[in-house]
Amino acid sequence: MTLRFYDSATAEVRDFVPLEPGKASVYYCGATVQGSPHVGHVRSAIVFDQLTRWLQYRGFATTVVRNVTDVDDKILAKSEASFASDFVPDGSYIPHEEWFALAYRFEQEFEAAYETLGVQRPTYEPRATGHITEMHELIARLIDRGHAYPAEDGSGDVYFDVRSWAEYGALTHQSIDDMQAATDADPRGKRDPRDFALWKGHKPGEPETASWPSPWGRGRPGWHLECSAMATKYLGPRFDIHGGGLDLRFPHHENELAQSTAAGDGFANFWMHNGMVTYEGEKMSKSIGNVISPAEMLALASPRVVRYYLGQAHYRSVLDYRPTSLQEAAAAVERIDGFIAKASAYARKSAHDGAGAPPAGRVPEAFADAMDDDLNIPQALAALHETVRRGNTALAAASGAGDPAAVSEALSEVLAMTAVLGLDAAGGHAASSADGAESGAHRALSALVDAQLAARAAARAAKDWAAADAIRDTLAAAGIAVEDSADGATWALTAPTEPRAQGAPTNRTGA
Numbered sequence: 001m002t003l004r005f006y007d008s009a010t011a012e013v014r015d016f017v018p019l020e021p022g023k024a025s026v027y028y029c030g031a032t033v034q035g036s037p038h039v040g041h042v043r044s045a046i047v048f049d050q051l052t053r054w055l056q057y058r059g060f061a062t063t064v065v066r067n068v069t070d071v072d073d074k075i076l077a078k079s080e081a082s083f084a085s086d087f088v089p090d091g092s093y094i095p096h097e098e099w100f101a102l103a104y105r106f107e108q109e110f111e112a113a114y115e116t117l118g119v120q121r122p123t124y125e126p127r128a129t130g131h132i133t134e135m136h137e138l139i140a141r142l143i144d145r146g147h148a149y150p151a152e153d154g155s156g157d158v159y160f161d162v163r164s165w166a167e168y169g170a171l172t173h174q175s176i177d178d179m180q181a182a183t184d185a186d187p188r189g190k191r192d193p194r195d196f197a198l199w200k201g202h203k204p205g206e207p208e209t210a211s212w213p214s215p216w217g218r219g220r221p222g223w224h225l226e227c228s229a230m231a232t233k234y235l236g237p238r239f240d241i242h243g244g245g246l247d248l249r250f251p252h253h254e255n256e257l258a259q260s261t262a263a264g265d266g267f268a269n270f271w272m273h274n275g276m277v278t279y280e281g282e283k284m285s286k287s288i289g290n291v292i293s294p295a296e297m298l299a300l301a302s303p304r305v306v307r308y309y310l311g312q313a314h315y316r317s318v319l320d321y322r323p324t325s326l327q328e329a330a331a332a333v334e335r336i337d338g339f340i341a342k343a344s345a346y347a348r349k350s351a352h353d354g355a356g357a358p359p360a361g362r363v364p365e366a367f368a369d370a371m372d373d374d375l376n377i378p379q380a381l382a383a384l385h386e387t388v389r390r391g392n393t394a395l396a397a398a399s400g401a402g403d404p405a406a407v408s409e410a411l412s413e414v415l416a417m418t419a420v421l422g423l424d425a426a427g428g429h430a431a432s433s434a435d436g437a438e439s440g441a442h443r444a445l446s447a448l449v450d451a452q453l454a455a456r457a458a459a460r461a462a463k464d465w466a467a468a469d470a471i472r473d474t475l476a477a478a479g480i481a482v483e484d485s486a487d488g489a490t491w492a493l494t495a496p497t498e499p500r501a502q503g504a505p506t507n508r509t510g511a
Contacts (some may be wrong), residue, residue, distance in 0.1 A: 002061045003058060003372050004317060005241075008010070008249065008271040009171050009257075013374055016343040018240055019269060024060040026052060027231040027241035027268070029252070030125070032223075033070040034078055039277045040312070040323070042294045044245045045313040046307060046422070047274040047375075048488050049119045054371045057363070066236045067227055068110075070129050071210055071220055077502040078102060079207070096429075099210055100129075113294050117307045118425030126230045128221060132212045134229040135221045138263055139198050144271045147262040148198055156201020156217035159185070160255065162194045163260045168361050169225070171271060172250045182251065184222060186313040196255050197222035224255035231260075231267070262275045264490025274315045280322055292321060300480060301326040303427035311421065317377055334481060336418065339388045342395060343411040345490050350404045360419055361412030371420070412450030448482055449485070452488050457484075475502070 018024050018032075028048040031041060042237055055062050079099035094102070114121075139158055140411040142148035149165045152156040162168045170174055180194035185200055201220040202211040211218040221229075231239065244253060253271065260267040276283070279290040286322050297306045310331035313319045363371075364387060370379035390412030394403040418424045452471055459467040472482050475491070 002264075002375055005270055005272060006374050008273050011173070011269075013272070016240075016270070020060070022061060024055045024062045024241070025235045025239035026055075026062060026241045026243065027065045027067075027227070027235055027239060028241075029227065029245070029248055030066040030068050031110045032072055032074070032108065033074065033103045033110065034074040034409065035106060037110045037294055039292060039294055040247075041110070041243055041318060042113055042117060043277055043310045044163065044243075044274050045114055045119045046117060046311045047420055048243050048272075050311060050315070050420075051241075051272070051375060052120060053422060054375065058372075061189070062123070064120075064122040065124045065126065065231060065237060067230050068107055068125060068127045069226060070107065071099065071129045072223055074292065075099050075103050076210055080205075088423055090462075099207060112129065115311070116303045116427065117294070117296065118303065118427070122424070124234045126234065128226040131226065131230050131233065132221065133216075134233050135199075135225050136214055138225065138229050138232075138259070139216075139262045142198065142259060145262065145264070149205075150216050153189040153201075155186060155189050156214075156219050157185050157189050157197055158199035158216050158260075158475055159195040160198055160259050161191060162258070163192055164194070164222045165258050167261065168214055168258045169254065171254045171257050174254075174395065175490050190232045196224060198225045198259065224252055224259065228256050228263075228267075229258045231256075232265055236506070237264075239268060239332075241272055242268035243268045243272040243274070246275055248477075249273055253458075272315075275313070276319075277290070277319045277321060279309075279320075281320060284321075297326060302333075303329055304423055305330045307422060307426040308333050312377060312381060314378055315361060318355060332381075333423070335385065336388055336414065336423070338481065338483065339391050340411065340414060340418075342408070343391055343407050346395060346407055347404075347411060350402070350407075359412065360415035361409075363420060364413050367413075367420075377421075380417070380421070384414065384421075387413050387417070391482070408502075435447040449475065449491050453482070457489065458481055 005016050006013045009264050026048065028044070030045075031037065045066075048066075052062055052064055053092060076099050077275055078267075079095065079097055079102050082095055082097045082102070094105070097105075100201060139148060143150075143158075146161075148158055148160050151159065163304045164414060169179070174454060176194060179194050181187065182190075182196040185197035187193050198221070199214060200219050200222055201216070202208075202220070208218075211220055225234075225372065231242070242253070242256075253273075257271075278284065279292065281289060282288065284291045294306070297309075301309075306329075309325055310319070314331065364383055366386070367380050367383035370376040373379070387410050389406060391414065396405035397403040397406070415424070452475060456468045456471040459465075459471065475482055478489050482489050
C-alpha cells in the first residue's frame, strides 16, 4: 500500500510523495513554555513521534524540527506576577523569577516528559529568541510585497494585512468576514481588526530584556511569525509535513500559512493535526477540575503504560480519558510484556548456537498496511495483539514443547512493532532486549528479581507457602508479574497492583 496521510488543507487523504525522494521533512509545533506540560502537549508529541518512527521504518531519512516558544505574553505575565509584593508561591511560580528563567525551567519539564515517554529528540529544536534576525527578514519581505505594515500609532507594532492576501482562510476554509478579530495586539494601530501582529512593540512596564532592536523599534516577535521563520530556516521554503494539535489550526497555523506563502514560500505540502484529549467526554478545564496531567498519569502507571494509552487512538480522533483508562492500558502492555518475557526466555533455552532471542525483524503485513493508511494506530495495535496471541499459542503448542520457529517469528515481529510504536523507548529502556544489549538499569533489575525468585523457589521447596506468597505479592506490588511453569518461574514488567500515591517519586526507568 502507498503511504497516505490526511491533509487538513485539502480535507482529504492523499498519497505521500516527498518533495525530495528518500527524504521526509517534518515541522511540528512544540511548547510555549509558560507552564508545565499538559496532556495535550504530550499526546501531540507522541503522535508525531509515531509518524517519524514510521517514516524512518519505511526508509525515509527524516529531518524533524520542533520549536520552543520561549517568550510571549503569558511568560512575561507569570514572571511579573512572581515579583508582586502580595504574591504567594503556589508551586507553579518561583518568587522573583525572571521571564527567561521561568521559560527555561518549564522547557526542562517538557524535555523530561518527552524523554520519559520515549519521544525521540528532533533533529533541531530551535528557540524563538534565537531567531530574531530571521524574523526581521521575513517581516521585511512581507512589507516589500505589500502584505504587512507598521502601525501608524507609534506603538512599534507591525501587522499582517489579511485583506491583502486573497488566500487568507485557505487552511480552515473560512471567509475573512466570518472570522473573529485578532486579540494579540492593541487594535488601534490596525487597518482591520483581523490583522495579526508580526512584531510587538516594547510596552512600558515590560522587561527590557524581553525586547530586541528592529527597524520598527524595540520589541519582540508575534507568536505566529516565529514558526514560519524557524521552519523555513531549517527545512527550506517548502517542506513535506507541518503538524500540531487541532486547536492550533486557527489562528496559529492559518496565520503561519498566510504569512509564509504571502512572502513567496511554498511552505508545507501536508498539514496534519492530532485530536484533543477529553475527560469522560468533557473538555478538560481547570475551572471544572477535570484535568489530569502527564505527571499525575506517571504517578499512577509506568511510562510505557502512559505512552500506550496516549498513543492508542487514531491521531485525528478525540482521546477520552476515564479513571479506568490506565488500568486498561496496563493490561494491554502486560499481555505484550508477558509474551516478550516468556518468548525471550524460551528462545534462549531452545537456541543451540547460543544466539539467544532473535533481533527485531519486519512488522507483519497487517501492521504495515494500517500504518500506511493514515497512521491507523488502532488497527496496528490489533495486529500487534494478534501476533502476541499467535506467539502464545506457539509457546503452548505440542503439549508444552513449543514451536521454536513460530515463537521466534512472533517475537521478532512483536519487537519490531513495539519499536515502531516507541513502546521500547518509553521509560528509558526496552521491556526486553532481544539482542542482549539491555540497559544497566534493566540488568540491575533482572539481578534483583532473579534473586527474589530464587528465594521464592527455595521457600516453595521447603513448603513455606506463606514466605513464597509474600515474595510474589511484593514483586506484584512493584509492578512485576510472576508466572510459574514446568520450567520454572518467569517475570515481566506490568503495572503495580496498588497505584503509587499522587506526587510520589516516579520510576523514570519504567522498571
